[in-house]
Structures are given as structure tokens and as C-alpha cells.
Amino acid sequence: MPAGKQDLLSRCFFFGEEQGRSAQPIGCICSVPTRRAVRVSAQRGGAEGSSGGASTAARVPHTGGALHRTGARPRNGLEPAAGERQGGWRDQQASRVMVASRNYGDFASEATFEIKKCDLHRLEEGPGTTAVMTREEGLQYYKTMQTIRRMELKSDQLYKQKIIRGFCHLYDGQEACCVGIEAAIKPTDHVITAYRAHGFTYTRGVPVREILAELTGRKGGCAKGKGGSMHMYTKNFYGGNGIVGAQVPLGAGIALACKYFGKNEIALALYGDGAANQGQIFETYNMAALWKLPCIFICENNRYGMGTSVERAAASTDYYKRGYFIPGLRVDGMDVLCVREAMKFAAEYCRSGKGPLVMELQTYRYHGHSMSDPGISYRTREEIQEVRSKSDPITLLKDRMVNNNLASVEELKEIDVAVRKEIEEAAQFATTDPEPPLEELGYHIYFNEPPFEVRGPNQWIKYKSVS
Amino acid sequence: DYRLPPLLKRPLPHAPPPSPPAAVSQVTVRDALNQALDEELERDERVFLLGEEVAQYDGAYKISRGLWKKYGDKRVIDTPISEMGFAGIAVGAAMAGLRPVCEFMTFNFSMQAIDQVINSAAKTCYMSAGSIAVPIVFRGPNGASAGVAAQHSQCFAAWYGHCPGLKVVSPWSSEDAKGLLKAAIRDDNPVVMLESELLYGVPFEMSEQAQSKEFVIPIGKAKIERQGTHVTLVAHSRPVGHCVEAAAVLSKEGVECEVINLRTIRPMDIETVEASVVKTNHLVTVEGGWPQFGVGAEICARIMEGPAFNYLDAPAVRVTGADVPMPYAKILEDNSIPQVKDIVFAVKKALNM
Numbered sequence: 001m002p003a004g005k006q007d008l009l010s011r012c013f014f015f016g017e018e019q020g021r022s023a024q025p026i027g028c029i030c031s032v033p034t035r036r037a038v039r040v041s042a043q044r045g046g047a048e049g050s051s052g053g054a055s056t057a058a059r060v061p062h063t064g065g066a067l068h069r070t071g072a073r074p075r076n077g078l079e080p081a082a083g084e085r086q087g088g089w090r091d092q093q094a095s096r097v098m099v100a101s102r103n104y105g106d107f108a109s110e111a112t113f114e115i116k117k118c119d120l121h122r123l124e125e126g127p128g129t130t131a132v133m134t135r136e137e138g139l140q141y142y143k144t145m146q147t148i149r150r151m152e153l154k155s156d157q158l159y160k161q162k163i164i165r166g167f168c169h170l171y172d173g174q175e176a177c178c179v180g181i182e183a184a185i186k187p188t189d190h191v192i193t194a195y196r197a198h199g200f201t202y203t204r205g206v207p208v209r210e211i212l213a214e215l216t217g218r219k220g221g222c223a224k225g226k227g228g229s230m231h232m233y234t235k236n237f238y239g240g241n242g243i244v245g246a247q248v249p250l251g252a253g254i255a256l257a258c259k260y261f262g263k264n265e266i267a268l269a270l271y272g273d274g275a276a277n278q279g280q281i282f283e284t285y286n287m288a289a290l291w292k293l294p295c296i297f298i299c300e301n302n303r304y305g306m307g308t309s310v311e312r313a314a315a316s317t318d319y320y321k322r323g324y325f326i327p328g329l330r331v332d333g334m335d336v337l338c339v340r341e342a343m344k345f346a347a348e349y350c351r352s353g354k355g356p357l358v359m360e361l362q363t364y365r366y367h368g369h370s371m372s373d374p375g376i377s378y379r380t381r382e383e384i385q386e387v388r389s390k391s392d393p394i395t396l397l398k399d400r401m402v403n404n405n406l407a408s409v410e411e412l413k414e415i416d417v418a419v420r421k422e423i424e425e426a427a428q429f430a431t432t433d434p435e436p437p438l439e440e441l442g443y444h445i446y447f448n449e450p451p452f453e454v455r456g457p458n459q460w461i462k463y464k465s466v467s
Numbered sequence: 468d469y470r471l472p473p474l475l476k477r478p479l480p481h482a483p484p485p486s487p488p489a490a491v492s493q494v495t496v497r498d499a500l501n502q503a504l505d506e507e508l509e510r511d512e513r514v515f516l517l518g519e520e521v522a523q524y525d526g527a528y529k530i531s532r533g534l535w536k537k538y539g540d541k542r543v544i545d546t547p548i549s550e551m552g553f554a555g556i557a558v559g560a561a562m563a564g565l566r567p568v569c570e571f572m573t574f575n576f577s578m579q580a581i582d583q584v585i586n587s588a589a590k591t592c593y594m595s596a597g598s599i600a601v602p603i604v605f606r607g608p609n610g611a612s613a614g615v616a617a618q619h620s621q622c623f624a625a626w627y628g629h630c631p632g633l634k635v636v637s638p639w640s641s642e643d644a645k646g647l648l649k650a651a652i653r654d655d656n657p658v659v660m661l662e663s664e665l666l667y668g669v670p671f672e673m674s675e676q677a678q679s680k681e682f683v684i685p686i687g688k689a690k691i692e693r694q695g696t697h698v699t700l701v702a703h704s705r706p707v708g709h710c711v712e713a714a715a716v717l718s719k720e721g722v723e724c725e726v727i728n729l730r731t732i733r734p735m736d737i738e739t740v741e742a743s744v745v746k747t748n749h750l751v752t753v754e755g756g757w758p759q760f761g762v763g764a765e766i767c768a769r770i771m772e773g774p775a776f777n778y779l780d781a782p783a784v785r786v787t788g789a790d791v792p793m794p795y796a797k798i799l800e801d802n803s804i805p806q807v808k809d810i811v812f813a814v815k816k817a818l819n820m
Contacts, residue, residue: 190563224596231594238562238599243586249552250587253559260515260541260565267563283552290547445631447592447600448655452734454631459772467597 111404121328127345131337145175171199176393180339192238193270195230204237212430245278255295274305292355320360333361493670499641503648517544518570554580561603571607588657589632609661617792622756635732639707641671646684689736695725702753703729713810741775750783758787
């Protein structure tokens with residue numbers, strides 16, 4: 001028996017000296033929270049079903065966890081008495097014990113989920129309707145989405161405290177998009193997006209502290225305080241672009257470079273439902289299709305372009321069809337697995353040399369367009385609440401994992417706590433790191449250039465420009 | 468005569484290629500640019516050319532003649548008429564490691580793509596604190612042509628020269644054209660190269676050194692085309708030729724003009740101008756663009772701010788294009804651009820003759 005399990009079992013006071021037996025806890029207090037979790041998520045499952053969300057029917061490979069469902073009785077007197085309500089002090093006690101005694105062998109290693117079928121345009125077949133997710137993947141997606149959620153909420157807080165200035169476009173509600181996409185592409189693939197970029201900045205590899213420090217304009221920011229919210233970059237991530245729609249031709253250019261270098265890389269060019277009406281995007285569709293560029297155009301349709309709903313902005317709101325001669329698919333952007341499977345499909349299509357694809361992710365943003373937009377003048381609070389309760393990407397994932405025994409509620413709570421701590425520390429860094437030194441005002445105007453003088457606000461103020 | 472309409476000067480499709488370089492030979496600006504592109508395409512595989520009609524048509528002004536045949540579809544790319552789109556594609560390709568040369572058929576059409584030039588190309592290195600370079604060249608004919616009227620005759624030197632993050636060059640002679648284009652392609656920054664359609668067919672002497680494959684002119688350095696003592700004439704692009712002619716006319720009257728060919732608009736070599744003004748005490752700037760907020764205005768402001776102000780014996784004088792959208796009729800057009808007589812007149816005014 002592995003040492004870890006030995007420790008857990010010996011600490012669990014229900015087993016004591018049972019090392020010689022099989023490692024499976026046959027019956028213990030574990031069963032109580034599990035039943036509660038199952039019941040609670042069954043309630044959520046009902047709500048999901050009514051909203052047409054993804055079903056969580058699962059085929060679960062059996063491990064010790066399955067035994068709890070078969071109704072095996074606890075071996076000791078701590079079983080709740082018949083008729084006693086769940087959630088009482090015994091459950092609390094049990095859950096306190098739980099954290100110590102539950103071992104991770106109790107969980108399934110993976111589960112299969114049904115996902116929504118994608119609408120197709122000029123495609124004979126699309127992504128499948130099932131997705132397999134391992135426990136590790138699930139935990140990773142959960143942690144990443146939760147990190148982005150908390151990071152955006154922290155940014156909201158810092159903005160209201162006026163520690164973040166200017167523009168701040170928040171991504172909460174849309175986490176499944178960037179996490180699902182990143183799960184399906186390689187680090188050597190290229191991504192470019194618009195100004196609602198904090199989520200992608202994180203999934204592409206920039207640590208939270210550097211993102212927050214960039215928002216607060218400190219020298220520890222990923223762009224040394226020179227860029228701000230809309231201009232964050234890292235390897236194979238080209239921002240962060242402020243001009244609506246301009247990033248789409250840039251993305252196709254990156255795809256041209258991918259094709260030119262011949263390293264089997266692809267480029268993703270993301271834009272919103274508002275940008276989808278930009279002329280340069282149609283120019284780009286034309287050239288990408290003409291030259292068979294390995295570019296995937298991804299429209300994150302969050303239903304509102306600033307304050308204008310899609311019905312008021314677009315003659316056709318089928319954004320996945322707007323590429324006309326370019327095949328397209330429409331994807332449920334609130335379901336990380338749906339996004340992932342669609343992205344896998346699209347990436348494979350693109351890499352095989354068939355040319356570009358358009359992908360529309362139907363998603364939602366909880367915040368307004370930016371921090372200066374309360375977000376309720378063009379939509380109702382009820383609408384926001386409804387999406388939050390029925391389609392929240394993190395909740396959907398959490399329910400799936402718990403219902404299919406990929407994780408426990410407590411484990412996910414532990415992750416939440418760890419994430420909050422990480423965000424707090426990052427915010428602490430972002431508020432205490434010094435601003436960039438004034439001497440650096442003129443730096444980085446050019447690349448790879450010998451130092452030269454830059455004029456300041458008057459002819460006597462000169463800054464040095466170093467590359 | 469380079470004032471003839473370009474149509475008559477356009478070479479026939481089956482014209483022979485330019486003769487191989489001799490010790491000193493006459494090379495047209497067109498051929499110099501063609502040589503520069505050919506050499507840079509050969510030297511670095513990441514360099515490629517894109518634009519309207521650059522490939523199979525051999526270039527709208529035949530600048531890229533023969534290049535598609537030699538290098539193929541991958542290196543010389545015909546684009547649809549989508550300036551904003553293909554300029555953005557070129558900038559994206561540069562961000563991802565290629566070295567594009569993006570041709571605008573004329574810079575008038577670059578206005579449709581100017582957001583990509585300024586916001587995507589020029590500013591990115593700064594916004595990313597140096598982590599993303601954009602080694603791109605935007606080139607094409609700029610300013611007045613002959614009889615092409617208002618929408619096809621604008622000079623963009625002041626527009627692009629205004630923006631930090633860009634380098635802007637404006638060649639006059641064949642040497643300028645070749646050396647600056649090679650320097651621009653080798654530069655890791657976005658460079659806007661403002662050529663002149665009327666100069667394409669003009670032959671200039673090119674030394675053997677200038678015809679070599681490693682001939683590069685540093686960006687940001689002006690050239691003194693003619694030494695003088697009485698007045699400094701500063702110009703860029705085609706007006707440099709007018710200044711040289713005006714200097715010849717004035718020389719007969721005993722006025723020796725120093726003619727400075729700016730070569731680069733940004734970063735501007737004001738030191739050369741200052742040193743010259745200190746020597747001659749008089750300044751006349753000449754440009755094809757409109758007067759308000761123009762290159763000449765910038766030169767005058769900088770001279771005022773610097774040590775050369777104390778050496779001026781008279782206010783600086785600007786000779787510019789007329790402050791009108793370019794008219795069509797020949798007499799109107801001729802009087803909307805600076806002519807030799809306008810420069811001579813301005814010099815005499817500056818010298819109080």
C-alpha cells in the first residue's frame with residue numbers, strides 16, 4: 001500500500017490498525033457528505049436540465065468511491081439516525097474529519113460527458129457530442145477558471161478603489177472560452193485577441209501577479225507598466241489590442257507566418273460580436289480563404305457590443321456563418337468541454353491544411369462592457385442572474401465533477417481557498433510594487449536601436465530611449 | 468524629362484533587364500529599388516513582398532519587375548484590393564518573425580490602412596516594453612504625380628513623421644532609394660518609405676560602391692548634396708532636385724546655396740541643418756506637402772529651439788505645396804507644387820535681394 005494512503009488510513013480514526021486489509025474503505029463516515037453532495041448536485045442537475053444545459057450522465061469507472069453509492073453502511077455509531085436532517089452537526093463533524101480521511105483513490109480517474117452538438121456551416125461533420133475528462137484535467141480547468149474569475153473580481157475591486165485606471169474590460173463569465181481553447185491547442189500555437197484579454201493573458205502563461213501589476217501600472221507588470229489592461233503580451237500571445245477588429249488581420253498575418261515557416265503551427269484570431277461587423281474582418285476572411293491560411297477566427301459572442309445587443313447591430317446574428325465561404329461552427333461557450341472539443345476539431349482541421357475556420361462561442365459577460373459601464377442599462381439584472389444561476393461555467397464544471405465522482409466539494413473548496421490566497425498575494429504585489437522609474441518613459445520606442453534622445457513636454461526635458 | 472505623364476515612360480513588358488553595374492553608371496530610381504528588393508529577398512529568407520499587382524503584373528510601377536518570376540508565390544504575393552486587411556496581415560506576419568515589405572500602390576491608399584501602420588505597427592514595441600518587434604517596411608509612391616488630381620496626390624510625410632515608433636524615409640536619388648530601402652528592410656522597426664512616382668524613371672549616377680550588395684545608407688542621416696555659403700536649402704524627395712536646379716540658377720547670380728537632402732523625415736537629422744545654418748545664416752525649407760504642420764514647419768521650430776537660431780540673419784522661409792487639394796488642369800497643378808522659380812524667389816526674399 002502506498003505510504004500516503006497508509007498515513008491517511010491510520011489517521012482516520014475509523015480504521016485504526018487495518019493496514020492488512022484492502023485499502024478500500026468499505027464503509028465510513030465518508031458516505032455522509034457524499035450523499036449530501038449527490039443530493040445537492042442532483043437538485044442543480046434538475047435545474048440544469050430545465051435550462052437545456054449539458055447533461056451530466058456519466059459512466060463512472062469503479063473505484064472505492066462507487067461503493068458509497070451502493071448504500072454500504074457505515075461501520076460505526078456515527079451513522080446519522082433515521083430521519084435526522086443532513087447538514088446538522090454530525091455532517092459538520094464528518095466533513096471536518098473528511099478532509100483528513102478522504103484519500104484520492106476514492107475518485108474516478110475520468111468520466112465521459114455529453115456535450116451540446118455544434119451548429120455547422122459548410123461542414124459535413126463537426127465535433128462529437130461526448131467528451132472525456134480526466135480528474136486531473138477537471139481540477140486544472142476548475143482551478144484555472146476560478147483563478148481567472150477571482151482575478152477579474154479583484155480587478156473590479158482595485159478599479160473601484162481607483163488603483164487601476166483607464167480601461168478595464170473584465171472577462172468573468174467567459175472563462176470557459178479561454179480555458180477550453182487553451183486545453184485544445186499547443187503552447188507553440190499563436191493567439192491574438194482584443195481588449196478583453198486578461199483571461200487569455202493568464203492561460204497563455206503570464207502569472208496573475210504580473211497581470212495585476214500591469215493593471216496597476218507598476219514596473220513588475222508584464223509590460224513594465226507601459227501597456228496597461230489592453231496591451232499585455234507574452235510568447236505566442238500578441239495581446240491585448242485596443243482597436244476593435246484590428247487584431248483579426250494581425251492574426252491572419254501570424255497565420256501567414258505559420259504557413260511560411262512550415263512548423264505546423266496555427267493562429268487563433270479572436271474578436272467579439274461587436275467587432276464582427278468590421279470591414280477589415282471580411283477583407284481578412286477573403287485573404288485567409290484565398291491563401292488557405294492556418295487561421296481560426298473565433299467570435300466570442302457575449303450578446304452585447306458595449307451597449308448594443310446583437311439584434312440591434314447585426315443583420316445576421318449567425319456569426320459563425322459570416323465567413324460565408326469559410327466553414328463555421330457555433331459552440332456553447334459556457335461549457336468548457338464543449339469549447340475544448342470544438343477547438344480540437346478546429347485545430348485539426350486547420351493543421352491539415354484545409355484553410356481557415358470560423359468558430360462562434362456563445363458566451364456571456366457578467367460585468368458591463370468595461371468598468372465604467374454598470375451593464376444594466378441595456379440588459380436586465382434578471383437576465384444576468386439567470387445566466388449566473390443556470391449557465392455559469394465554473395458551476396457547470398463543479399457539478400459535473402462532483403456528480404461523477406471526479407472530485408469532492410471539499411477538494412474544490414480547498415482549491416477555491418488556495419486561489420483566493422494566490423490572488424490576494426498577487427494583489428498585494430500589484431499594489432506595493434513601485435511604478436516604473438521616470439527615466440524609462442522613453443524606453444522601447446524602437447527595437448534593437450542604439451540609445452537616442454527623446455523630447456519631453458518642452459525642449460529642455462529630454463529622455464533617453466534605450467531598446 | 469521626368470515631368471512627362473508616367474504612362475509614356477512605362478517600359479514595355481518585354482523590355483530588357485537593366486544592364487549589369489559598371490564602375491559608375493546611370494541607374495534609374497526604379498532599377499535601384501528593384502536591385503534593393505532583389506538583393507534583400509536573396510539575402511534573408513524571411514523577407515517577402517506583398518501588395519497589389521506586385522507579383523504577376525511586375526508592379527504597378529514596375530518596381531518589382533522580375534521578382535515574382537525569380538522568387539515565386541511564397542516571396543512575392545499579389546493581394547486583393549484590401550489595404551486595411553493586407554496591411555494588418557503584413558504587420559501580423561512581422562510580429563510573428565517575418566520581414567514583410569508592404570507596398571501601397573500610392574500612399575493615398577495607405578490612409579485606409581493607417582490604423583494598422585500607426586496603432587498596430589508603430590506603437591507595439593513601446594506598449595509591449597520591447598518584447599514584440601515589428602520589422603516591417605511600408606513603401607510606395609507619395610505626394611504629387613502628374614495629372615492624377617486631388618485624391619491621388621497627397622503627401623504623407625507630415626502625417627507619418629508625426630508618430631513616434633515609426634521611422635520615415637524619403638529618398639531622392641537612386642543611391643538614396645537603394646541604400647534607404649536596404650536599410651529599411653534590415654531595420655527591426657516599422658519603416659515608412661515615401662518614394663516619388665515622378666522620380667521612378669529618372670536616371671542618377673550610381674558609384675560602384677553604391678551598386679554593391681552591401682550598400683546601405685544609415686537611416687536618420689541627411690546628406691549635403693551641394694556645398695554653399697549664403698543660404699541653406701533643406702528638402703526631401705523630388706524637391707531636392709528642384710533645389711539643386713535652383714542652386715545652379717542662383718549660382719549665376721553669385722548666390723551659393725547649400726543643398727541638404729534630408730533623406731530621413733523621422734528621426735530627423737536636425738544637426739546637419741543646424742551646422743549648415745550656423746555657416747550660412749539663412750534657411751529655406753522646400754517640400755511638396757501642404758504648409759500647415761508640415762516638414763518645413765517642424766524644421767523651423769527646431770531651428771528656433773536650437774543654437775542655430777542665434778545665427779539666423781533673417782526668419783526662415785518655407786516653400787511648400789499650395790494649400791489646396793491638388794487640381795487637375797496643368798496650369799493649376801504646376802502652380803500647386805513648388806517650382807524652381809518659387810525656390811529662387813524664396814532665397815532672394817530670405818537674402819533680401
